[in-house]
Amino acid sequence: MNKTMMKLVVGTEGMFFICLILSFVYMAFTAGFEPHQLQALDIKKTGIFTVVLIASSLTFWMGDRNYKKGNIQNLKIWLVVTILLGVIFLVGQGREYWRLINDHVTLGSSVFGTSFYTLTGFHGFHVFVGLIILCIILALAFLGDFNKGSSKIISTVGIYWHFVDAVWLVVFTVVYVLPHFTKI
Amino acid sequence: MSDSIYIPEPSKSFPSMSVTGDQGLLQWISTVDHKMIGIMYLLVALLFMLIGGVEALLMRIQLAVPLNHFLGPETYNQFFTMHGTTMIFLVAMPAVFGFAVYFTPLMIGANEMAFPRLNAFSLWMTLLGGMLLYFSFLAGGAPDAGWFNYAPLNEKNYSINSGIDYYCMGLLLAGIGSVTTSVNLIVTILHYRVKGMALNKLPLFVWMVFVNSFLLLAAFPALNAALSMLLLDRQFGAHFFNTTSGGSALLWQHLFWIFGHPEVYIVILPPFGILSEVFPVFSRKPIFGYSFVAASSVAIALLAFGVWAHHMFAVGMGNTVDAFFSASSMLIGIPTGVKVFNWIATMYGGKIKFTVSMMFAIAFLIEFTIGGLSGIAFAIVPIDWQLTDTYFVVAHLHYVFIGGTIFGILSGLFYWFPKMTGKFLSEKMGKWFFWLFVIGFNGTFLVQHILGLIGMPRRVYTYPNLPWYGALNMISTIGAFIMGGSILLLGYMIIKSLKNGKKAGNDPWDGFSLEWITTSPPSLKNFDEVPVVHGRRPLWDLKNPGNPDK
Numbered sequence: 001m002n003k004t005m006m007k008l009v010v011g012t013e014g015m016f017f018i019c020l021i022l023s024f025v026y027m028a029f030t031a032g033f034e035p036h037q038l039q040a041l042d043i044k045k046t047g048i049f050t051v052v053l054i055a056s057s058l059t060f061w062m063g064d065r066n067y068k069k070g071n072i073q074n075l076k077i078w079l080v081v082t083i084l085l086g087v088i089f090l091v092g093q094g095r096e097y098w099r100l101i102n103d104h105v106t107l108g109s110s111v112f113g114t115s116f117y118t119l120t121g122f123h124g125f126h127v128f129v130g131l132i133i134l135c136i137i138l139a140l141a142f143l144g145d146f147n148k149g150s151s152k153i154i155s156t157v158g159i160y161w162h163f164v165d166a167v168w169l170v171v172f173t174v175v176y177v178l179p180h181f182t183k184i
Numbered sequence: 185m186s187d188s189i190y191i192p193e194p195s196k197s198f199p200s201m202s203v204t205g206d207q208g209l210l211q212w213i214s215t216v217d218h219k220m221i222g223i224m225y226l227l228v229a230l231l232f233m234l235i236g237g238v239e240a241l242l243m244r245i246q247l248a249v250p251l252n253h254f255l256g257p258e259t260y261n262q263f264f265t266m267h268g269t270t271m272i273f274l275v276a277m278p279a280v281f282g283f284a285v286y287f288t289p290l291m292i293g294a295n296e297m298a299f300p301r302l303n304a305f306s307l308w309m310t311l312l313g314g315m316l317l318y319f320s321f322l323a324g325g326a327p328d329a330g331w332f333n334y335a336p337l338n339e340k341n342y343s344i345n346s347g348i349d350y351y352c353m354g355l356l357l358a359g360i361g362s363v364t365t366s367v368n369l370i371v372t373i374l375h376y377r378v379k380g381m382a383l384n385k386l387p388l389f390v391w392m393v394f395v396n397s398f399l400l401l402a403a404f405p406a407l408n409a410a411l412s413m414l415l416l417d418r419q420f421g422a423h424f425f426n427t428t429s430g431g432s433a434l435l436w437q438h439l440f441w442i443f444g445h446p447e448v449y450i451v452i453l454p455p456f457g458i459l460s461e462v463f464p465v466f467s468r469k470p471i472f473g474y475s476f477v478a479a480s481s482v483a484i485a486l487l488a489f490g491v492w493a494h495h496m497f498a499v500g501m502g503n504t505v506d507a508f509f510s511a512s513s514m515l516i517g518i519p520t521g522v523k524v525f526n527w528i529a530t531m532y533g534g535k536i537k538f539t540v541s542m543m544f545a546i547a548f549l550i551e552f553t554i555g556g557l558s559g560i561a562f563a564i565v566p567i568d569w570q571l572t573d574t575y576f577v578v579a580h581l582h583y584v585f586i587g588g589t590i591f592g593i594l595s596g597l598f599y600w601f602p603k604m605t606g607k608f609l610s611e612k613m614g615k616w617f618f619w620l621f622v623i624g625f626n627g628t629f630l631v632q633h634i635l636g637l638i639g640m641p642r643r644v645y646t647y648p649n650l651p652w653y654g655a656l657n658m659i660s661t662i663g664a665f666i667m668g669g670s671i672l673l674l675g676y677m678i679i680k681s682l683k684n685g686k687k688a689g690n691d692p693w694d695g696f697s698l699e700w701i702t703t704s705p706p707s708l709k710n711f712d713e714v715p716v717v718h719g720r721r722p723l724w725d726l727k728n729p730g731n732p733d734k
Contacts, residue, residue, distance in 0.1 A: 001298055001375050008367045008401060016405035019442070023413065023424070023435060032423070032430020108421030111430040118416060118424075 002152050006159045013126070017167050020119050021174055027115040028179075037105060037112040038179045042096060049092030050172050053127075056085035057165040060134075060158055067154050072146055075154075079138045082161075086131045093124050116175065123171055126164050133157055188713040189379055191295055216300035217708060221307050222286025223604065228311055229279035233671070235318070236270035239263045241668050244628075248661040250649040260645035261328035262347070266317075268331030269351065273358050274314045276451040276585065279593045281310075281365050284393045284454060287600065288369055290699035290706065291387045293378030293714035298371040306365040313358030320350035327351035330643065332444060332495075333414075335425035335436035340418050349418055352411040359404050359411075366397035378698070380717035384478075387697045387720075388471060391478050392457030396450055399485040403446035410439035434499065441492035448584065449488045453481055455592020456523060459545050462595050463527045464721075465693050466542040467534030470733060473526045474720060480519035487516040497568040506565045513563035520556060524549060539693075540614035544595035547622055551587025555580060558633070573643070576636025582629045594621075601678075602692045606704040607685030613677050620670035627663025631656045696721035 027033060063078030097117075100106075107117045137157055140146065146154070212220060243263050246255040255263065289297055297303045320326045327347035329337045338348050373386070373394045386394065414436070416422040423431040456477075464471045471477060493501060493509040527549060536542065558580040562568050571577065601609050635656050640647060647653055691700040700723055702710055719725050719733035 001371055004371050004374055005299070005367055008370055012363055012367075012401040012405055015402050016409055019406045019409035019439060023409065023439070026432065026435055026438075027424070030430060030432050107416065108423070111423050114416070114422040114424055114431075118413065118422065122412075 002156045003159065006156045010159055010163045013163065014167070017123070017170075020122055021170065024115045024119045024174065027111055030111060032111040033115075034110060034112050035179065037110070038116075038175070041176055041179075042099070043176045043180065046092065046096060046172065046176055049089050050168065052085050052092070053089040053165050053168055056082045056089070057162050059085060060161050064154050064158055067146060068150075072141065075146065076138065076141050079134060079141060083131060083134050083138065086127055086134065090124060090127055090131075093120065119171060119175065123164070123168055126167070130161050130164050133160065188715040190713050191293065191378070191711045216304045218285050218289050218297045218300065218303060219604075219706060219710075221303050222282045222284075224307055225278045225282030225285065225310075228307075228314070229275045229282060230675075232270050232274035232278070232314060236267050236275060237668055237671060239267040239270070241664055243267065244661040244664040246645060247647075247657050249658070250647055250654050252646050255645065257645040258325075258328065261643075262321075262326040264643055265327050265330050265333075265351075269317065269327070269355070270314075271585065272331065272447070272451065273355060274310075274317070276589050276593075277358075277362060278310055280396075280451055280454040280589075281306075281362070283389075283458065283593070283596055283600070284369055284396075285365065286604065287699055288372055288390055288393055289376065290603075290702070290710055291390050291697050292373060292376060292381060293698050293711060293717070294372065294376035295710045296376075297368050298375060299368050302364055302368050306361040306368065309361030309364070310358045313354045313356070313361065315354075316357060317350055317354030320347045320354075323347075323350065332440050333436075334440075335414075335431075335433040336427045338414060338418075338436070339426050341426070341428065349415065352415045352418075356408060356411050356415075359408050362400060363404050366400045369393055369397045370401075378714045378717055381722075384475070385717060385720050386478075388460035388474070388477055389454070389457035389697075392453045392460070392481055395481045395485050396453040396457075399446055399453070399488060400450050402489070403443045403450065405443075406439050407443035407447075410436060410443070413439075434496075437496050437499065438492070441495045442489070445492045445495065446485075446488040449484055451589045452584070452592075453484065455548075455589050455596070456481065458592050458596035458599070459527060459548060460523075461697065462541055462545045462599050463530045465599075465695050466537045466539055466545075467531045468537075469530055469534040470696075470721060470724075471526065472529035472532075476522055477526050480522045483519040484516060487512065487519070491516055494563055494568070497565050498572045510563050510565050514560060517556060517560050517563075524553060539598065540609070540611055540618055541595045541598035543615070543618050544591050544598065547618070548587065548591040548595065551583055551591060551622075551625070555583030555587050558583065571636055573641055574636035575632040575640045575642055578642050579629045579632035579636060582625075582632075586625055586629075599693070600699075601681070602688030603699055603704050603706070605682060605685075606688055607681045608688050608692065609677055609681050609685070613673065613680075617670050617673050617677065620666055620673065624663050624665075624667030624670055628660050628667060629663070631659050631663075635660075691723070694727075696724050698722055701726075 028035070028038070059078050059082045063075045063082065066072075066074035066078060100113075100116075105113045105116075107113050134157070137154065140153075145151070212224065215221065242255060243260065246252050246260060285297060285303060289295065318326075323346050325345040325347045327333065327343070327350065329343055329348060333348065333351060336342060373390060377386075383391075413422070413424040417424050417426055417431070423429045425431045425433055425436045427433050460471055460477055490512045491509060493505060494513045497506055497509075527545075531546075558576070562571070562577075562580065598609055598614060601607070635653070636642075638650075638652060640653060647657075688704050690702065690704055692704075693700075698714060698717075699706075701714070715722060715726055721733050725732040
């Protein structure tokens with residue numbers, strides 16, 4: 001039941017991101033858009049942080065597997081690793097923002113800034129919410145909530161966390177990778 | 185009953201709940217019971233209908249005679265914006281949700297929604313959104329760019345006061361409420377059905393609510409994205425829709441109508457469901473073509489996402505795009521027509537009982553078809569170019585929203601009021617109400633077709649004294665006041681019935697679906713036990729053991 005609920009939430013969130021991504025693409029083809037700013041993005045460093053975020057999906061999956069085997073100790077360890085990887089990703093995003101802001105690229109500076117910060121910002125916000133949820137689960141794990149019985153909470157949260165990672169793959173492809181192969 | 189199953193109260197969803205007697209207002213505010221929440225949704229709809237109705241009547245006073253100065257242009261702009269926004273987001277949707285959360289669990293033999301507290305959250309978010317929207321009047325002026333709020337008029341440099349910020353925040357909150365309700369309804373329908381009720385045996389109202397919830401989950405994100413982007417524009421200087429700094433006004437139109445057209449179906453599908461319950465019960469026959477009624481809803485939901493740009497023919501998108509959306513818009517008329525024929529065929533040969541509920545259902549067939557036909561007319565691009573932004577549009581959309589949604593909701597109100605309260609609404613006064621409402625409604629909007637054809641633009645606060653303009657507008661205003669008066673009569677009827685109405689038994693209409701086996705009104709725990717379902721009319725099977733549905 002909880003999993004059905006989360007799948008529906010993820011579905012509606014998916015539509016939200018489709019709208020944001022299509023808006024980004026739409027804005028990229030308007031006259032005021034500066035394609036050179038898109039190509040100036042740091043694809044290598046962000047690529048590394050992308051790998052970090054994907055790795056966090058794997059570590060979460062490991063945690064879930066251990067939980068299903070009844071190994072609570074390993075669940076806690078994998079949750080901590082997942083949270084750390086998520087935080088590292090957000091730090092990476094902050095770094096990128098910091099560099100752009102120092103170059104005077106802000107939300108209001110140009111059409112590029114508007115569409116870039118909105119799309120990546122909404123994704124970052126979803127990662128942030130995911131981290132809060134993961135912290136709550138971790139706290140519950142330490143309080144002993146998962147010691148007995150088979151709770152569906154972990155696999156339910158997993159649906160959300162994997163979704164956030166999958167969305168980033170699309171966003172990364174659209175914002176960072178494709179502009180290198182197309183002339184706008 | 186040997187062939188029935190015990191339905192436990194979902195105690196996990198009610199942590200430490202105990203009700204000892206009547207706790208008055210506190211009980212309403214703190215409730216997580218789907219029936220109380222359903223009634224509160226309906227009350228929210230009624231409250232905002234009175235407000236939105238007063239706005240409409242003030243506009244009609246302004247338009248009654250040419251060159252009138254009753255309302256200034258600024259006030260008039262705020263009123264038509266608030267009237268449209270209110271009626272769609274705070275009347276039609278809460279009314280639809282009210283029936284959906286009240287009757288979905290009852291009709292599938294469940295005791296609660298899947299997530300009762302989430303259900304309460306949704307209601308209060310919707311109300312909060314509405315209150316925030318109306319707070320704009322106190323905060324320097326209501327939004328005034330129309331309910332679809334086109335760019336760049338919605339931007340700070342054209343709408344300097346904070347009305348549109350309240351529009352964004354209010355609709356975002358109400359939208360969150362709608363999305364969470366839809367999630368809740370789908371999970372309830374998937375997991376809480378009584379034994380034997382396969383998805384192809386769902387009562388059609390529940391089936392429509394089910395399809396509708398998916399439609400809503402897919403459509404609302406577009407609105408939420410657009411509103412978020414507009415807020416970023418207005419509050420943080422972003423450039424999405426600001427044409428002076430490189431943004432695109434057209435992007436707003438696309439996003440809004442990708443939401444906006446499915447929204448039209450979101451508020452009509454559940455009333456379709458209500459009719460699919462009312463027609464069989466008052467014709468004493470099973471529905472004609474159950475699978476066609478059910479499947480055509482899915483077709484409508486899918487096609488709804490392929491027609492949005494027919495709101496934008498005047499933009500100049502090019503012939504190919506226009507032709508595509510023209511064709512798809514005509515296509516969506518087909519599944520709707522299928523339903524109309526199914527309902528007519530349900531009545532054919534039946535022993536029709538002309539209750540007020542049935543009268544509204546029959547009137548729906550006529551009024552909604554008028555709205556559907558003018559809609560098909562708009563799908564023809566040259567007609568759209570000629571008539572867009574005239575009173576023909578106003579006439580069309582009111583025939584769909586009132587002739588469709590509101591007639592369906594009123595039919596449902598008269599049908600289910602005995603179940604919700606244990607009392608009948610007076611059938612005698614109900615017939616007066618019906619005729620006043622029908623005459624008032626057609627008086628208001630039928631003439632607006634002509635006004636549009638002779639060229640009167642919508643959303644203009646007054647008009648010159650051209651031939652026929654004054655007379656037709658006066659007829660429209662008189663009609664509006666008849667309709668307003670009939671709503672007052674309805675309010676009086678409801679109060680009178682609650683005080684000393686005729687008592688209704690558990691099953692006053694000799695119904696077919698499970699909500700009629702429990703008491704009227706149902707107790708906090710809906711059912712102790714429910715019969716195993718074998719057919720599409722479980723109650724018919726129970727009452728006619730010798731002649732069950734196949």
